[in-house]
Amino acid sequence: METDDLTPTELRVWRAFPRGEAVDFRAAEDEDVAGGADWGPERTVRAAVLRALLLNGPQENGEIPALKLAGARITGVFSLQHGTVDHAVRLSHCFFDAVPQLYGSRLRQLNLSGSVLPGLAAATLQVEGVLRMTGCQLSGPVRLGGAQIGGALFMDRAEITAVGAGEPALQLNHVSVGDDLWAPGLRAHGEVRLNGASVAGSANLNDARLSNPGDLVLDAQTISVETDFHMRRLVTFGWIGLRGARIAGRLDLSYARVSNPGDAALRAGSCSIGELWLRRSPAMEGTLSLRRAQIDDLFLEPEVVPDEVQFNGLVYTSLTPQEPAERRLPMLERDREGYVPHAYEQLTAAYRRIGDDHAARLVQLAKQRRHRRTLSWYGRLWGHVQDATVGYGFRPLRACGWLLSLLAVGSVAYALHHPPPLKADEAPEFNPLFYTLDLLLPVISFGQESAFAPKGGYQALSYALVVAGWILATTVFAGVTRTVSRQ
Structure with a gap:
């Protein structure tokens, strides 16, 4: 240019x-x-x-x-x-x-x-x-x-x-x-x-x-x-x-x-x-x-x-x-x-x-x-049971609280109304505390449950304690297993 x-x-x-x-x-x-x-x-x-x-x-x-x-x-x-x-x-x-x-x-x-x-x-x-x-x-x-x-x-x-x-x-x-x-x-x-x-x-x-x-x-x-x-x-x-x-x-x-x-x-x-x-x-x-x-x-x-x-x-x-x-x-x-x-x-x-x-x-x-929330109705029901009882294993002390509460209810109920023995001449002396423990703990026996047979409403109470004991034992076992497997 x-x-x-x-x-x-x-x-x-x-x-x-x-x-x-x-x-x-x-x-x-x-x-x-x-x-x-x-x-x-x-x-x-x-x-x-x-x-x-x-x-x-x-x-x-x-x-x-x-x-x-x-x-x-x-x-x-x-x-x-x-x-x-x-x-x-x-x-x-x-x-x-x-x-x-x-x-x-x-x-x-x-x-x-x-x-x-x-x-x-x-x-x-x-x-x-x-x-x-x-x-x-x-x-x-x-x-x-x-x-x-x-x-x-x-x-x-x-x-x-x-x-x-x-x-x-x-x-x-x-x-x-x-x-x-x-x-x-x-x-x-x-x-x-x-x-x-x-x-x-x-x-x-x-x-x-x-x-x-x-x-x-x-x-x-x-x-x-x-x-x-x-x-x-x-x-x-x-x-x-x-x-x-x-x-x-x-x-x-x-x-x-x-x-x-x-x-x-x-x-x-x-x-x-x-x-x-x-x-x-x-x-x-x-x-x-x-x-x-x-x-x-x-x-x-x-x-x-x-x-x-x-x-x-x-x-x-x-x-x-x-x-x-x-x-x-x-x-x-x-x-x-x-x-x-x-x-x-x-x-x-x-x-x-x-x-x-x-x-x-x-x-x-x-x-x-x-x-x-993702489970079927029976899965959710069982989940609610685990949550209420032991918090899915993350709150084990809650199970102790349930056991102590049920133990107190059973002990008081059977202390006020002794169940009759199955065989009077062979039955041990009745103990309401250990009788209730026999009902609640499925793997331990103190010889009380097999020796006495409650009737009426007290028999229904014994069934409820047995079922509650199995549920608590199962949920505690499931929670402990989950915790151990994570660790």
Whole structure:
């Protein structure tokens, strides 16, 4: 491109390029770039001029060329498709009339901070260093699928609106980031797609606000994050997908508000997470699904758990904060799959690891009661008997209380009315206490039951004591067997 074809504004940019000098057309640093469509020729640069500079621009010996432009209106399509640029590119606080086309290009570094764009087409883009989109405003989708970024990706305070575009607002699927994915304060109206992404550092969506009501709002399935994934104070309208994600450090959803009524709120099935923090937040609106997830430390406050959960196959090493079993059990009752034995076993194991045997027994008792609802009527009846008598073996002292009560009733009844002996000349001296024990204990005999025969109502009482004794003995044996088999 000949310099005679350049406007005075473009000539200024052209002459600054070989020395890497910055050109700033802004009237003030806090200028509203959204009004860039009204900027005149004194601030207008054609995209073709920038392309010519980057691909075949002038150079000076001993100088490092770079494109550093701020506060300009860029007209035409800024296209570097499949091109290779060895210079740093900074187009900050600029207004783009058309969507930049960077598909398949290779850049040293790209900075679009504070700019206003109708979208960005940069799938499979390769950036050796950092890609900055801090504070960008985009009225169309951002396509960065398959991009390879050697350094960090900055999208903090960026706002992307893709409503009605028929595609996700932000496409970072299968992107590779060599450092951090830094996007606190991101605003996205439409789906944010991160499935298959790989982040060597940490991912940060603190204070982000993502909206795609009734649909997938954050697709981070099979994402891999080598350290932490921060989503503190995140606000979402739509559901979050984390199925198959691998997060080596902490997934932090503290203070987050996740809302998708009538459907899933968070799906994190089959994922592997070092720590999952769900705390200091209102209850999720929608279903919390952690099916088949592997979590080392689950920080889950009962108040965060929604009305419906899916915990089948969830495995965790520790559960914090330490809460009484009465506070944890209701969340297991909310499982959409009904009775899930595995969830009760996991909660029991968590309490046993911290030495809270009492809470572990309460969970096991609740498990038996929940299982009872799935049985036939006679199974439920027998379950009620075991529960009332010995608490399914988890409350053995209750059996002693029943035995002592029945022993007292029988002893008093037969002390007031001695049953007649079967053979008066051979019968031992009648003892109401040991006679009642003979009736209650099916495997022990004191010689009283076989020597005396009560009549009328007292005979009915003896039958009731015999039946009660057998029931107590059977339930105690069943409870002890269950306890021993668990241990």
